Amino acid sequence: MQNTPIIEVNSISKTFGSFEAVKDVSFQVNQGDVFGFLGPNGAGKSTTIRCLLSLIRPNTGQIKLFGKTFTSNRAMILSKIGSIIEKPDFYKYLSAQKNLEIFARISGAQVSKKQIYEMLEFVGLSGREKHRVKGFSHGMKQRLGIAQTLLHKPDLIILDEPTTGLDPQGIIEIRNLILRLKTEQNKTILLSSHQLSEIELIANRMVIINKGKTLVEGTVSELLNQQEVLIVLDVDSADKAMALIKDRFPSSFPELNVRGQIELTLRKNQTASLNRELNKAEIAVSALEPKRKLEDFFIKIIGS
Amino acid sequence: MMFFKNTYNEFIKIAAKPRSYIGLIALSVLIAVIIFAMKADGSTYISFVTASFEQTLSFSGDIMNGNLIAFIILQMLIVHIPLLVALVTGDLISGEANMGTIRMLASKPISRSQIVLSKFTAGALYTLLLTIWLGFLSLYVARWIFGTGDLMVLTSDGLIIHPESDIEWRYIYGFLTAYLSLLTVSTLSICLSAFAENSIGPIVSTMAIIILFTIIGTMDVTVFDTIKPYLFTTHMAAWRSYFEDPVPWDAINESIRILIYHNVILVAIALFQFNRKDITS
Numbered sequence: 263m264q265n266t267p268i269i270e271v272n273s274i275s276k277t278f279g280s281f282e283a284v285k286d287v288s289f290q291v292n293q294g295d296v297f298g299f300l301g302p303n304g305a306g307k308s309t310t311i312r313c314l315l316s317l318i319r320p321n322t323g324q325i326k327l328f329g330k331t332f333t334s335n336r337a338m339i340l341s342k343i344g345s346i347i348e349k350p351d352f353y354k355y356l357s358a359q360k361n362l363e364i365f366a367r368i369s370g371a372q373v374s375k376k377q378i379y380e381m382l383e384f385v386g387l388s389g390r391e392k393h394r395v396k397g398f399s400h401g402m403k404q405r406l407g408i409a410q411t412l413l414h415k416p417d418l419i420i421l422d423e424p425t426t427g428l429d430p431q432g433i434i435e436i437r438n439l440i441l442r443l444k445t446e447q448n449k450t451i452l453l454s455s456h457q458l459s460e461i462e463l464i465a466n467r468m469v470i471i472n473k474g475k476t477l478v479e480g481t482v483s484e485l486l487n488q489q490e491v492l493i494v495l496d497v498d499s500a501d502k503a504m505a506l507i508k509d510r511f512p513s514s515f516p517e518l519n520v521r522g523q524i525e526l527t528l529r530k531n532q533t534a535s536l537n538r539e540l541n542k543a544e545i546a547v548s549a550l551e552p553k554r555k556l557e558d559f560f561i562k563i564i565g566s
Numbered sequence: 567m568m569f570f571k572n573t574y575n576e577f578i579k580i581a582a583k584p585r586s587y588i589g590l591i592a593l594s595v596l597i598a599v600i601i602f603a604m605k606a607d608g609s610t611y612i613s614f615v616t617a618s619f620e621q622t623l624s625f626s627g628d629i630m631n632g633n634l635i636a637f638i639i640l641q642m643l644i645v646h647i648p649l650l651v652a653l654v655t656g657d658l659i660s661g662e663a664n665m666g667t668i669r670m671l672a673s674k675p676i677s678r679s680q681i682v683l684s685k686f687t688a689g690a691l692y693t694l695l696l697t698i699w700l701g702f703l704s705l706y707v708a709r710w711i712f713g714t715g716d717l718m719v720l721t722s723d724g725l726i727i728h729p730e731s732d733i734e735w736r737y738i739y740g741f742l743t744a745y746l747s748l749l750t751v752s753t754l755s756i757c758l759s760a761f762a763e764n765s766i767g768p769i770v771s772t773m774a775i776i777i778l779f780t781i782i783g784t785m786d787v788t789v790f791d792t793i794k795p796y797l798f799t800t801h802m803a804a805w806r807s808y809f810e811d812p813v814p815w816d817a818i819n820e821s822i823r824i825l826i827y828h829n830v831i832l833v834a835i836a837l838f839q840f841n842r843k844d845i846t847s
Contacts, residue, residue, distance in 0.1 A: 278844075315673040317845040337568075337675040345673055351666030355582050364578065367571045370675040410670070 266293040267329070268418055268450045269314065274323030275474075276309055283309040284320070285474040291452055291467070296444050298461035298468030298482065299454040302564055306474040307454050308348055311422050314452075315345055327418070341370030344416035346424055350407025354396040358387055358406055361395055362413060369414035377413065385409045386435070400427035408436065412443075419443065422454045433460070440464050462486075462556040470563050477563050485559065492558050493533065495524040495540075496549035503545050510539050525553075569680045576688030580654065589650035589696050593643070597703040600639050601711060604630065632709030633717040633733050637809070639704040644744060644802065648751040648776055649769075651696060655689040656755035656768035659840065663763040663847040672845050682840045686756055686833055693752045697745040705737060719809045726811050740805040743818070746825045747802040750832075751776065754798075757832040760839045763847050795820075798828045 269291035276284040284306040291297040301307045312318040313325060316332050316339075324331065327339045352361045359378060366373035382391050385405040395403065404427055411419055421440075425433045441464055443449040455461055461468060462482065469479040478485060497503045500522055507516045507526060516526040528536060533550070540547050580586050604611065608630045659682070662668035671681060717728040728736065751772065758768035779799035782790050794800055804821035807814050 278846075312669070312845065315669075317669055317672055319844065337677070339675075340673060341675040343673070347669050347673065349666070351670065353579060353582070353667060354665065355584070356579070360578065360582070364575045365670065365674065367575055368568060368671075368674045368676045370568075 267291070268293050268295075268327065269297075269452065270324075270326040270329075271310070271314070272324045272326075274310070274313055274320040274325060276306075276313065276318060276320045282474055284313070286323070287471055287474065287476050288323075289469040289476060289479050291450060293450050294444065294448050295467050296440060296451045296453060296465045298465035299452055299471075300458070300461060300468060300560060301471040305472045307471065308422060309474075310471070311345075311347060311420060311452075311454060314420060315343065315347065316340065317347070337370065341414070342417045343420060344411035344414065344418070345420040345422075346404075346407040346411055347420075347422050349400075349423070349426065350403050350410065352395040352403065352406060352410075355394060357392050357394055358382060358398070359391040361406065362410060365410050366413050371414035373413055381409045381413055382406075384412075401429060401432050404428055404432070404436075408439070417450060419449055419451045421451065423456065424453070425455065425457055425460060433457070437464055458556045458560055470560065472564050482556075486556060491528055491530050491533065492553045493526050493528055493536070494519075494549070494551050494553055495526065495536075495547065497524065497540065498546040498548070500524060502543065503540060506539060506543050506545070507536070511536065523549075568676045569684055572676055572680060572684040573687045576658070576684050577691070580688055580692055583654070583657075585657070586654050586692065588653060589647075590699055592650055593647070593696065593700055594703060596643060596646075597639055597700075597707070600642060601635065601708060604635055604638070605711065608635075629715070629718050630712060631715035631717075632705065632712040633714060633730070633737075635708035635712055636704040636737065637717060637719060639708065640700075640740070640744070640805070643700065643704075644747075644805070647696065647700065647748060649773055651693050651748050651751050652755040652769045652772040654692055655752040656759050656772055657765045658685040658689055658756055659759035659836075660762040660768050661759075661765045663845075664765050666847060668847060669845050678841045679837055682756075682760065682837050683833075686753065686836070689752045689756050690749055693748045694745060697741060697748060700744075701737075701741045717809070721810055723810075726809070728809065728811070736808040740808045743808070743822065744805040746822060746829075747798070747804065750798045750802075750825050750828050753829045753832040753836075757836040757839075760836040760843070796824065798825055801825050 267290050269289075271287060271289050273286050273288050274284055275282065275286055287306065287310055299307055299311070309318060313320050314327065316336055328342060330339060332339060353364065356364070359382070362378045362381065366378065379388070379391065382388050385408050387402065387405055387409065390398075390402070395406065398406065404424065408424065411421070425436050428436060437460060440451055440453065444451060453461065453465060465482050467479075467481050468485065470477045495503065500518060503524055504516055504518070507514060507524065511526065511528065511532065514526040514528050516524050519525050537547060537550060612630050659668075662671060672678060714730055716730050717733050719726045719728065754775065755768050755772040758771045762768050776799055779797045783794055783797055783800045801821035801824050804818055807818050807821075
């Protein structure tokens with residue numbers, strides 16, 4: 263059932279006045295996917311996510327969730343979705359528990375007080391349930407947002423920048439939580455994030471959009487493996503190594519960076535031969551490491 | 567079912583907001599001040615009103631009683647209570663947009679119409695609570711302090727004295743009609759709230775509309791004569807008509823009809839606006 267489409271976005275466009283926020287965006291998220299939704303600021307990610315939650319109506323195109331459109335299935339669709347959009351906002355004058363009770367009451371599911379306490383404990387907010395949200399840090403609000411998202415056990419989870427404002431420990435916890443939701447409960451997750459390393463680590467499929475348009479869509483491994491790898495090379499003799507690389511790997515465009523390291527682009531299967539050639543020329547290699555692939559891929563796609 | 571659940575949510579939100587108590591506290595303080603003033607120097611106030619009749623009428627018994635104090639309080643405060651109503655109801659939709667909770671609310675499996683109708687219901691009940699509080703303080707507390715008796719009312723036709731036994735029903739109908747007037751203010755502010763993304767705009771706009779319509783209503787200019795009967799502010803003092811003799815039932819029914827029309831139209835506008843609105847906040 264892994265290829266059962268949960269989200270189908272077909273050529274949606276949305277304009278606000280004369281500004282085209284989204285132009286012909288299409289992608290598909292299948293059941294069990296952790297789907298990375300990438301794009302720079304202003305790319306149209308939030309508008310697209312809001313369209314998925316019926317907060318904004320697209321001017322053209324069609325959205326299907328769980329195989330159905332919003333037209334006559336809005337309540338059924340939204341009862342199966344848990345979401346955080348941009349940042350979790352709560353009623354500041356109410357306690358964490360009261361906030362969750364309010365959202366649970368209209369979630370379309372029966373949620374007991376015990377479940378609310380368990381969820382608060384799950385996100386690390388036990389002991390703070392009676393505290394007003396007014397005094398919560400951004401990280402605590404994010405955790406409460408996650409609790410609100412998961413409370414009614416949704417099949418599809420939409421998380422827009424879920425790790426923003428979290429400390430490194432919090433980021434790891436959220437990452438592990440997403441992986442657990444996927445592996446243990448087979449939840450479908452759409453994850454929009456600026457943390458490209460997060461997407462690279464946890465997403466199996468992704469789409470990159472820019473200026474309201476879809477640029478690429480596919481599995482993370484396919485998209486990244488198709489590309490060349492950016493290698494950072496630390497050697498004892500940079501000049502000698504540069505000459506050798508220009509001679510043997512002319513299309514790798516080697517450059518010296520500010521740290522005196524050589525940066526070059528190679529096809530993945532050329533990395534071993536580069537190491538061999540350097541050893542043969544008696545150049546001591548102290549480091550040969552690929553840089554973050556998705557970051558470079560992202561910049562390249564956006565730049566193009 | 568979802569409508570009732572969300573209406574309950576709306577009550578919880580209203581009850582938890584400190585501003586919801588401003589109206590109740592303000593009413594208590596204002597009524598306490600009026601009662602204190604009447605207790606301290608009420609006879610001067612009464613003799614000022616009755617001075618022109620003293621040559622033709624002789625007053626016996628205690629004119630300054632709880633029934634008269636309630637009438638004075640109602641007349642003084644009915645103009646100011648709309649602000650206390652709008653302070654809470656004008657924030658019901660736009661406050662959610664301002665806080666950002668509107669996108670969490672609107673992405674739940676509850677229809678937008680149900681969200682808006684829940685807010686109108688909660689606003690109507692808050693207004694009812696405020697009216698009951700006004701009635702309790704002005705009528706029952708005033709009667710407890712000043713005692714009861716016949717009610718002397720000064721109208722444009724002269725002085726009317728209602729016997730004590732003929733007062734209770736007038737107040738009940740009077741408060742119900744006053745509630746309908748305040749409900750119109752509540753509905754207007756919630757309707758304006760559906761267009762705004764900040765809390766203060768709808769509250770100020772509601773008051774501005776009431777002031778503007780009241781000015782138009784009091785200006786003796788022919789050009790406004792055709793619209794005056796249709797302004798809700800013209801009918802906000804309809805509660806007073808129950809204290810006239812004979813009671814002008816036709817005029818009261820007309821006022822009630824116009825106020826109900828206003829409520830229906832304002833709810834419809836709010837529903838239309840909120841349903842078509844893109845939630846971008």
